[in-house]
Amino acid sequence: MVRQTSGRGPSMADVAREAGVSGQTVSRVANGKSNVDHATRERVLAAMRRVGYRPNSAARALRNGHFRNIGVIMSTAPAFGNSRTLNAIAAAVVAKGFSIVLMPVSQPSQGEVTGAFNRLNEEAVDGVIILIEQHQLDESDIELPNGLPVVVIDSSARYDYPVVDTDQAEGAASATQHLLDLGHQTVWHIAGPPESYSAERRLKSWRATLERAGRVVPPVMTGDWSAQSGYDHGLRLPDEVTAVFAANDQMALGLLRALHEKGRAVPGDVSVVGFDDMEEAAYFWPPLTTVRQSFETVGHDAVAALLAEIADERKGASAVTVPTSLIIRSSTAPPQNP
Known part of the structure; x- marks a missing residue:
């Protein structure tokens, strides 16, 4: 086994001698x-493992122009969609040979976002995906630093960067229209938190769908994405209500329990x-009618858009x-007494 010379780490030459190949071959493998x-x-x-050699990412980047690292700035606020999207991003990044x-940021303020960018620069990333759902990302005092390719997920597209998002309006409209088509006179709504882009878009689309149909728009019930908030609103739901669109499956789960406890059949x-x-939605009782959004596609498309930016150095929204x-x-079913 090769012995390291005192004062330096193992080199490509050490690996080449250990493996009995040329330095050029070691370089090809390392890159x-x-x-x-x-x-x-x-x-x-x-x-490489025997001699303890680790390829130098900074040197490799100087040669190749890229570090092959992707940064993700993500809110620490718990959200089912964010965690699923992050998993999809990670899978897409690894599939492309990147790390x-x-x-994470707890409050998406100017200081936190700028600090996150600075720390990612120290980590030598080629580009950044921003996965922050809250409205603070679009406040006028939030400016994203220049110098790195950026893709934003789930935002208002105010920034001069590519934006990838689920068609929230389409999903909410199809949910609401489905209930109207079954014969329900109107549809109540348990909305997500007001600081959420997704919740806002679903709420607006629910309201617009009812208004287009000439139906009464009930008062909005605002939850926080949790099953507990759906349960609490379900206990207070007026007896005349025959149809409810919950802005996520977890609030719908809490609603189902509350209705069961009140003796109202679903x-x-x-x-x-x-x-x-x-x-789990297919295993609720009863199995839940719901809007499917493809977190896998969102994550894949975000990574594809970022890699295109990195490769072509294209800018623009x-x-x-x-x-x-x-x-x-x-x-879901037609009302018993329409």
Whole structure:
């Protein structure tokens, strides 16, 4: 085994001697080149492990122009959609041979966002995906630093960067219209928190759908995405209500329990629609009619847009909207007394 010279780490030359190959072959393996046969690559990688060699990402970036690291600035506020989207981003990043550097922020203020960008610069990233749902991201005092390719997920597209989002309006409209088409006179709504882009878009689309149909728009019930808030609103739901669209599946779950405790059958007395199509939605009782959004597609499209920016150094706003689909299960039915 190669012994390291005192005062320095193992070099490519050390690896080459250990593996019995040329320095050029070691360089190709270290830089992820494809023109090395499998057996040789495995021999070089084994030699790297034995001598303790780690490829220098900064030096590699100087040679290749990229660090092959993607940064993600993400709100620490718990949200089912954000966690699913992050998983999709990570899978897409790894599939492209990049690594992911996560930078959480508790409050998306100018100081936190700027600090996150600065820390990501220290981590040597090629670009940044911003996954912050709250409205603070669009406040006038939030300015995103220049110098890095950026893609924003779930925002108002005010920024001069690509924006990727689910078609929230389409999903809410299909949920509301489904209940009207079943014969319900109107649809009540449990909205998400007001600081959420998604909640705001779903609420506006629910209201617009009722207004287009000439129906009464009930007062909005505002939740916080939790099953508890859906449950609390369900206990207070007036007895004359026959249809409810909850802005996410977790609030719909709490609503289902409250209706059960009140002795109101679903869908016999009240039809319920959710939003997200989380894996458990098909196993609620009754199985939940809901709007499916593809977090996988959002994550994949965000990574694709960022890599295109990195490769072509293109700037400028563009919007990618991912469609939704209504998944009809057993929690909705025509009203018993229309």
